[in-house]
Amino acid sequence: xxxxxxxxxxxxxxxxxxxxxxxxxxxxxxxxxxxxxxxxxxxxxxxxxxxxxxxxxxxxxxxxxxxxxxxxxxxxxxxxxxxxxxxxxxxxxxxxxxxxxxxxxxxxxxxxxxx
Amino acid sequence: xxxxxxxxxxxxxxxxxxxxxxxxxxxxxxxxxxxxxxxxxxxxxxxxxxxxxxxxxxxxxxxxxxxxxxxxxxxxxxxxxxxxxxxxxxxxxxxxxxxxxxxxxxxxxxxxxx
Numbered sequence: 001x002x003x004x005x006x007x008x009x010x011x012x013x014x015x016x017x018x019x020x021x022x023x024x025x026x027x028x029x030x031x032x033x034x035x036x037x038x039x040x041x042x043x044x045x046x047x048x049x050x051x052x053x054x055x056x057x058x059x060x061x062x063x064x065x066x067x068x069x070x071x072x073x074x075x076x077x078x079x080x081x082x083x084x085x086x087x088x089x090x091x092x093x094x095x096x097x098x099x100x101x102x103x104x105x106x107x108x109x110x111x112x113x114x115x
Numbered sequence: 116x117x118x119x120x121x122x123x124x125x126x127x128x129x130x131x132x133x134x135x136x137x138x139x140x141x142x143x144x145x146x147x148x149x150x151x152x153x154x155x156x157x158x159x160x161x162x163x164x165x166x167x168x169x170x171x172x173x174x175x176x177x178x179x180x181x182x183x184x185x186x187x188x189x190x191x192x193x194x195x196x197x198x199x200x201x202x203x204x205x206x207x208x209x210x211x212x213x214x215x216x217x218x219x220x221x222x223x224x225x226x227x228x229x
Contacts, residue, residue, distance in 0.1 A: 035217070043203060045158075045220035091158070102148075102173070103218055107157040 002027045004094050006106035013082050013113055021077045021109045023092030029053075034068065034075045035093040035103065045091070051075065082113045118142055121206050121221035128196055129229050136191045136224045138206030146209040147189040148218060151175060151202050158205065164189055196228045 003026040013019045025034065036048040049059065051068050059066050063080045079086055092106045119140040128134060140147065145166045150158040150173075160173030164183040178200070179193050189208075193200055203225050207218040 037220075043205075043223040043225065045205065045207075047217060047219070050217050089155075102160055102163065103158075104174075105158045108155075110155070 002029075002032075002094050002096055002104045004092050004104055004106035006092055006109050008109045009107070010110040010112070013111070015084060015113055015115055016081050018078060018080050019082050019111065019113075021079075021090050021092075021111065023075045023077065023106060025073050025075065025092070025094045027094060027096055029096045031097045033095045033097075035095070036066065036075075036077050037091045037093060039089040039091060039108070041088070048077075048090075079111075082111075084113050084115060087111055087113045119206060119208055119219050119221040121204075121224050123224060124222060125225045125227075127227045127229065130195075130197055132196050132228075134193050134196055134226070136204055136206075136226070138189045138191070138221060139187050140189075140208040140219070140221075141187060142208060142210065142219070143186060144208035144210045144219075145186065147183065148207040148209070149173070149179075149181060149189070149191050150205040150207065151177065152205060152223075153202050162191065196226075198228045201226060201228050 005024045032053045034051045038046045056068050065078045067076045089108045089110050091108045093103045095103050122137045147164045149162040151161050152158045159175035161175050161177040162173055162181040164170050170181050179191050181191050203223050205223045206221040209218045
């Protein structure tokens, strides 16, 4: 069975600080996809990134970057120079190719960015 | 930009009422999903569909039912609402394999049963 662990339930930072959100996953499949979603107070889930299991290249998109390491089954998310608008709950998720495209979510990390 | 809609956004009802949460998508996606999310908690899959006339139960047992008569429409029904059904319900769709498993989410329905 697949599992996603986000050990950090809540993180508070001051604006402009860098912050890393951790995600550790478990799966028996060799082919799978990892995702990060952002959930602002409005409740909608916003897609941030998708990474397949064969692509371990790290990715940077503006202030966001992702570090995928299969050796440690981790897919960590870093926000550089955080802003108040980054305050939200962030979910890491896993989808196995043979699992009917179902997503397994972690418990989420509440990020609070204060002035 | 994903085009998936949920109505109502907020619903407060009394115990015993029958309710239907609507979900529609205009992207022509075959796969659709319903997730339940308690405040501050993870999302749990309660129903999914691979296409018209296909419905499956998800990982979390739910007293709700779903139907998929049209590709674009995936309503969720509670025959007799109870306070334990109070939660946020999120609908999603996917055109896997084209989307490589990415799911597009609606804005959610916050249900409160008194």
